[in-house]
Amino acid sequence: MIDGLITSMATPTAPAATPAAVPPAQAERSALELSTGAATVGAMILRSGREDGVALRYKVAGAWQEISYPELVRVARDIAKGLIALGINAGDRVSILAETRPEWTLADAGSFCAGTVVAPIYQTNSPEECEYVLRHSEARVVFCEDAAQLAKIAEIRAHCPALEHVVAFAGEGAGSISLDELIDRGREIAERRVDERVAAVAPDDMASLVYTSGTTGPPKACILTHRNFTEAVHTLEERLDLTQMRSSMEFFLFLPLAHVFARITQMFTLDLHGALIYWQRDPTRLLDDIREARPTFFPSVPRVWEKIYTAATSGVAKQPALKRTIFTWGLGVGRRTRELERAGRTPDRFLQMQHRVADRLVLSKVRDLFGGRLELAVTAAAPIADEVVQFFDACGILLVEAWGMTETCAAGAINTEREMKIGTVGRPVSTLEMRIAPDGELLARGPNIFAGYFKDEEATREALPDGWLATGDLASIDDDGFITITGRKKDIIITSSGKNITAANIENALRQTRWISEAVAFGDRRPYLVALLTLDSDEAPKLAEQLGIPYDAATFASDARVRAELQGAVDAVNQRFARIEQIKRFAILDRELSQDDGELTPTLKVKRAIVYDKFAGTFNSLYEG
Numbered sequence: 287m288i289d290g291l292i293t294s295m296a297t298p299t300a301p302a303a304t305p306a307a308v309p310p311a312q313a314e315r316s317a318l319e320l321s322t323g324a325a326t327v328g329a330m331i332l333r334s335g336r337e338d339g340v341a342l343r344y345k346v347a348g349a350w351q352e353i354s355y356p357e358l359v360r361v362a363r364d365i366a367k368g369l370i371a372l373g374i375n376a377g378d379r380v381s382i383l384a385e386t387r388p389e390w391t392l393a394d395a396g397s398f399c400a401g402t403v404v405a406p407i408y409q410t411n412s413p414e415e416c417e418y419v420l421r422h423s424e425a426r427v428v429f430c431e432d433a434a435q436l437a438k439i440a441e442i443r444a445h446c447p448a449l450e451h452v453v454a455f456a457g458e459g460a461g462s463i464s465l466d467e468l469i470d471r472g473r474e475i476a477e478r479r480v481d482e483r484v485a486a487v488a489p490d491d492m493a494s495l496v497y498t499s500g501t502t503g504p505p506k507a508c509i510l511t512h513r514n515f516t517e518a519v520h521t522l523e524e525r526l527d528l529t530q531m532r533s534s535m536e537f538f539l540f541l542p543l544a545h546v547f548a549r550i551t552q553m554f555t556l557d558l559h560g561a562l563i564y565w566q567r568d569p570t571r572l573l574d575d576i577r578e579a580r581p582t583f584f585p586s587v588p589r590v591w592e593k594i595y596t597a598a599t600s601g602v603a604k605q606p607a608l609k610r611t612i613f614t615w616g617l618g619v620g621r622r623t624r625e626l627e628r629a630g631r632t633p634d635r636f637l638q639m640q641h642r643v644a645d646r647l648v649l650s651k652v653r654d655l656f657g658g659r660l661e662l663a664v665t666a667a668a669p670i671a672d673e674v675v676q677f678f679d680a681c682g683i684l685l686v687e688a689w690g691m692t693e694t695c696a697a698g699a700i701n702t703e704r705e706m707k708i709g710t711v712g713r714p715v716s717t718l719e720m721r722i723a724p725d726g727e728l729l730a731r732g733p734n735i736f737a738g739y740f741k742d743e744e745a746t747r748e749a750l751p752d753g754w755l756a757t758g759d760l761a762s763i764d765d766d767g768f769i770t771i772t773g774r775k776k777d778i779i780i781t782s783s784g785k786n787i788t789a790a791n792i793e794n795a796l797r798q799t800r801w802i803s804e805a806v807a808f809g810d811r812r813p814y815l816v817a818l819l820t821l822d823s824d825e826a827p828k829l830a831e832q833l834g835i836p837y838d839a840a841t842f843a844s845d846a847r848v849r850a851e852l853q854g855a856v857d858a859v860n861q862r863f864a865r866i867e868q869i870k871r872f873a874i875l876d877r878e879l880s881q882d883d884g885e886l887t888p889t890l891k892v893k894r895a896i897v898y899d900k901f902a903g904t905f906n907s908l909y910e911g
Contacts, residue, residue, distance in 0.1 A: 325489070325512075325516050326398075326484065326487045326488070326489060326491070326493070326512040326516070327398045327493050327512050327515050327516070327553065328398040328399050328401065328483070328484035328487055328512075329484055329485075329487075330516065330519075330553070330556070330557055331359065331362055331395045331398055331399060331556065332359060332362075332399065332481075332484060334355050334358070334359060334556050334557070334559065335355050335356050335358065335359030335360070336355075337355055337559055338354055338355060338356065339354065339355050339559050339561075340352045340353070340354060340355075340561040341353050341354060341355045341357070341358040341556065341559075341561065341562065342358065342388045342391060342561070342562050342564070343536070343561050343562070343563045343564070343579070344387070344388050344563070344564040345564075345566055352561075353388065355559065358391075358392070358395065358556075359395075361392050361395075361396070361469075362392060362395035362396045362398075362399050363396070363399060363477065363480050364396070364469045364472060365392060365393060365395070365396025365397070365399070365400075365465070365468065365469060365472075366396045366397070366399035366400035366472075366480045366483065367400075367469075367472030367473070367475035367477075367479065367480060368396075368468035368469050368470075368471050368472035368475075369396065369397065369400040369402065369427065369468070369472070370400055370472060370475050370479055370480075370483070371471040371472040371474070371475050372427065372450075372451055372468070372471065374400060374402060374426055374427060374451075375401075375402075376400070376401030376402065376483055376486060376487070377401065377402065377403060377491075377492070378402050378403070378426050378427075379402065379403045379404075379405045379423040379424055379425040379426065379448075379495065380393075380397045380400075380402045380403070380404055380405070380425060380426070380427045380428070380429070381404070381405045381406065381407050381419060381420060381423065381425040381427070381428040381429070382394060382397075382404065382406050382407065382428070382429045382543075382544070383406075383407040383409060383411070383416060383428055383429065383430050383431065383435045383438070383439070384409055384429065384430065384431030384432075384435065384455060384543075385409045385431055385542075385567050386539055386540055386541065386542060386543050386548065386564060386565070386567075387431070387455070387564055387567070388564055389429075389431075389455040389465065390429075390543045391543070391552060391562065393429045393453075393455075393465075394543070394549075394552075395556075398484075398493070399480050399483065399484055400480070400483055401483035401484065401486060401487050402427075403423075403492050403493065403494060403495060404493070404494045404495075405419060405423040405425055405494065405495040405496075405497070405507070406494070406496065406497075406543065406544035406549075407419045407420075407428075407497075407544060408497075408542055408544045408545075408888045409431065409435070409542060409544070410542075410881045410882065410888060411438075412438075412884075413438040413439075413441040413442045414442070416438050416439065416442060417442035417445055417446060418504060418505070419497055419505075419507075420439075420442070420446040420448075420449055421445065421446050421447075421448075422507060422740070422741065423495050423507065423740070424448040425446075425448060425449060426448055426449065426450050426451065427449075427450070427451045427452075427453060428449060428451075428452055428453070429453045429454075429455065429465075430452060430453065430454050430455065430457075430459070430462070431454075431455050431456065432454070432455065432456045432457040433456075433457035433458070433459065434457075436452065436454055436457055436458070436459030436462055437459065439452055439459070439462075440459055440460060440461075443461070451463070453465055453468050487512060488512070489511065489512050489513040489516070490511050490512070490513055490737075491511060491512055492509055492510075492511055492737070493510055493511055493512045493514070493515055494510045494515075494549075495507040495508070495509060495510075495740050496508045496510055496544075496545075496546050496549075496692050497544075498692050506739045506742060506745055507739060507740035507741070507742075508546075508692045508693055508736045508739060508740075509736055509737040509738050509739065509740050510546070510692075510695055510736055510737070511736075511737050513733060513734075514695040514733070514734050514735070514736060514737070515550070515553060515695060517695075517697075517717050517732075517733040517734040518550055518694075518695035518696055518697035518717075518734040519550065519553050519554045519557055520717075521697050521715040521716050521717040521718075521734065522550065522554055522696075522697050522700075522715065523554050523557070523558060524715075524716060525700055525702060525715050525716065526662065526700070526702060527702070528554065528558055529558065534582050534659070534661075535555065535558060535559075535560030535561065535582055535583065536560060536561045536563055536579070536580070536581045536582050536583070536659075537551060537555045537560055537561070537562055537563065537581060537582075537583045537584075537585070538563045538565065538575075538576055538579055538581035538583070538584045539551065539552065539562050539563060539564055539565070539585075540564075540565035540572065540575075540586075541585065541586065541587070541889070542888045542889075544888065545667075545692075545888055545889055546690075546692045546695060546696045547585065547666055547667060547690065547696050547889070548585070549696070550695060550696040550697065551585050560583075563579045563581055572590070573594065573597075573655060576655070576656050576657060577654070577655060577656065577657050578657070579657060580656075580657030580658065580659045581656070581657065581659065581660060582659050582660060582661045582662070583660070583661065583662045583663070583664075584656065584660060584662075584663045584664075585663070585664040585665075585666070586663070586664070586665060587665065587666065587667045587668060587889050587890055588665050588667070588668045588669065588670035588674070588890075589668070589890040591663075591665050591670060591674055591678070591685065592670070592671070592674055592797060592798070593822075593824070594655065595673075595674045595677055595678070596800055596822070596825065597824070598652060598655070598677075599677070599800075600800050600825065600828070612647055612648065613648050615644065615648075616644035616645075616647055616648025616649055617644075617648065617649075617677065617680045617681070618680075619637070619640045619641050619643075619644040620641065620644055620645075620648075620649050620679075620680035620681055620682065621676065621679070621680040622637060623637060623638075623641045624679050624680060624682075628706060645682070648681075649680070649681045649682055650682075652678070652681035652682075652683070653681060653682055653683060656683070660683055661684065662684050662686070662703075663678070663683055663684060663685045663686070664685075664686055664687075664688050664700070665685060665686070665687050665688070666687070666688040666689065666690060666696075667889040667890075667891065668889065668890070668891050669771065669790055669794050670687055670794075671794055671795070671797070671798045672708050672709050673798065674798070675687060675708050676708060679708070684703050686700060686701040686702060686703075686706065686712065687700075687701055687708075687710070687711050687712065688700035688701070688711055688712065689711035689712070689759075689769065689771060691755075691757060692736070693735065693736045693749065693755055693757070694718070694730060694732075694734055694735060694736070694755065694757075695734045695735075695736065697715045697717065697718070697734050698711075698714065698715065698718065698720075698730065699711045699712045699713060699714045699715065699718075699720070699769045700712040700713075700715065701713075707764075707766070707768045709770065710764075710768040710769055710770045711768075711769050711770070711771055712768060712769065713766075713767045713768055713769070714730070714767070714769070715734075717732040717733050717734050718730050718731070718732035718734065718735075719731050719732060720763065720769065721754075721763075722761060722762065722763060723756075725775075726760045726761070726762075726772070727756060727757065727758065727759065727760060727761075727775060728757045728759045728760070728761035728769070728771070729754040729755060729756060729757065730754065730755045730757060731753055731754045731755060735750075735755050736755075738750065758774055758775050758776065759771050759773070759774060759775070760772045760773045760774065760775055760778075760788070772788055772791075773788035773789070773790050773791070774790070777789055777790060777894060779807065779808075779809045779810050779815065780810060780811065781809055781810075781811070781812060781813065781814065781815075781866065782811050782812055782813050783813070783866075785866050787807075787809070787815065787866065787867055789807040789809075789815075791863070791867065792805070792807060792815070792817075792859065792860075792863055792867055792868070792869060793805045793806065793807055793817075795859045795862060795863075796817070796819065796855070796856065796859050796869070799852075799855040799858075799859065800822070800825055801821055801822055801825050801826070801829050801851065801852065801855065802819050802820070802821065802822065802852070802855065803820050803821060803822035803823070803825075803878050804819070804820040804878065804879050804892065805817050805818070805819050805820075806818045806879075806892055806894065806897050806898075807869065808898065808905045808908075812909060813909075814866075814868075814870040815867070815868065815869050815870060816869065816870060816871045816872060816873075816905060816908040816909070817856075817869045817871075817872040817873075818872070818873055818875055818897065818901055818904060818905065819852060819856075819872050819873070819874050819875065820874070820875045820877070820878045820879055821842070821843055821848075821874065821875075821878070822878075823839075823878055826839070826842060829848065829851065830842060833845075833847045833848065833851065835847060835848070839876075839877075840876065841876075842876075843874040843875065843876040844874070844876065848874070849874060852872070852874060856869055856872060871908040871909075872908070873901075873904050873905075873907070873908060875901075875904075879892065879897065884896055885897055885900070
């Protein structure tokens with residue numbers, strides 16, 4: 287199977303190994319080709335094989351393995367030939383249903399080299415959701431990770447008339463073939479067939495159908511062209527000055543590759559000859575994996591950063607008074623130093639001396655959580671609290687907030703080390719024009735804006751009424767061009783008194799409370815706001831210990847002492863908001879919201895309409911009596 291294929295061509299390596307640098311001439315040629323729109327994704331992949339260096343790094347049986355760029359391109363070509371041998375034509379749709387893993391990247395690359403259109407499916411999707419994507423995209427091939435994903439396809443395959451072939455990375459299923467078998471079928475296909483397929487693709491041809499992980503309704507299929515991808519790749523390389531990192535560029539990749547944020551990260555890594563490091567798919571070991579892998583770049587979503595922040599700060603709270611004092615002092619020194627440096631000023635000698643001590647005692651300990659080599663971290667897909675960004679910034683970790691959508695091919699606005707305002711999502715990337723509509727909605731246009739929604743002309747007209755993308759986000763742009771997202775148009779709560787309230791503001795504040803993992807405000811056409819709160823499963827046992835309560839997950843949320851603790855947290859947060867924006871009553875759910883139950887998107891955003899509907903009785907009860 288594929289594990290054997292990859293293992294046979296990979297070589298063991300130490301986790302701290304550094305990929306070879308891309309010669310400046312190669313990087314300049316790449317940037318020029320992308321900026322002129324002459325490249326396609328398939329051409330970019332084939333071009334990457336011209337240089338040596340580590341492309342993929344992952345673990346097999348506890349040992350680090352790696353795949354070089356020439357090896358990656360060889361396998362991509364073999365997969366492309368296998369697809370051609372199956373009779374798959376240029377422009378046909380191919381789906382991938384798998385966790386983030388090396389085979390995902392290889393299947394993606396091979397599909398592009400065959401001239402096909404990739405329509406990814408989230409690995410958490412139910413059989414019915416998989417059926418929707420396969421039917422809607424008319425996919426002829428689906429790559430599946432293992433027996434569990436094969437079982438989903440077997441359940442719905444009869445309802446997918448276009449689906450002809452199922453290819454398994456691992457495991458077996460009725461009517462499926464292994465990736466090794468796919469490659470074997472392509473042995474007689476000439477190499478020039480792959481080159482011809484790639485050469486025949488034009489920049490404005492469809493490259494991928496990316497199904498939005500929206501919080502309401504069925505997903506829409508965004509048509510992303512090769513130009514969309516290459517322009518997004520180029521503008522992010524330019525905005526983040528990534529070529530300056532290329533001698534040690536190692537990206538820790540764990541976000542779902544079905545999401546455009548992870549996908550575009552994968553693409554610019556390959557374009558700049560960085561190394562993609564894959565996690566071991568165990569959420570409880572995520573931080574251990576990062577520390578061992580020692581990446582230089584880590585993109586993630588706010589919930590992950592919030593949990594790391596909570597773990598770091600809550601651990602200190604249990605330390606003796608002296609250690610707590612040193613920790614607080616060290617953060618203060620780090621914050622003052624970073625503020626001066628960002629303003630272009632050099633700290634005085636006394637502060638420099640303090641910083642050396644603070645770094646040794648406090649700040650370096652936080653950086654060591656990520657392996658000590660992290661140069662850049664990005665948070666996107668949802669709002670993040672300023673104090674979380676400030677904490678990591680004080681510790682010497684550049685955590686920049688960004689904004690983008692599937693419809694902008696992930697590239698939208700982003701902070702950088704040289705141009706950063708905490709609390710904003712930065713300035714627009716160079717390829718986008720952005721402005722604010724009269725009703726406060728953020729509008730954007732440029733070459734990385736999607737080509738419309740597949741099979742949905744009405745939705746396309748609504749999203750692109752006059753050539754400007756209506757993002758659905760409410761925002762402001764300051765005099766320096768920095769963008770602040772203030773909420774989603776569809777998430778505005780209008781109370782019975784006619785007041786418009788952005789629910790996200792107080793929800794974000796409540797999530798910064800150590801014990802609360804999620805907060806969902808409610809109050810449309812009601813006199814005041816209420817909320818559904820969930821307890822952080824990692825922190826709840828610690829709260830039980832603090833309160834002297836035996837921990838029982840089934841009954842803990844209903845304990846009066848737990849409610850009293852959360853009431854204090856809600857009261858403290860309420861003080862930061864106007865009365866109309868405050869939470870008057872709340873309920874505590876006896877479990878966390880989850881993707882499996884359809885309540886969270888793969889990027890951990892709340893599907894508000896589903897939560898409102900599922901817990902309607904709970905919300906309504908908060909207005910009784």
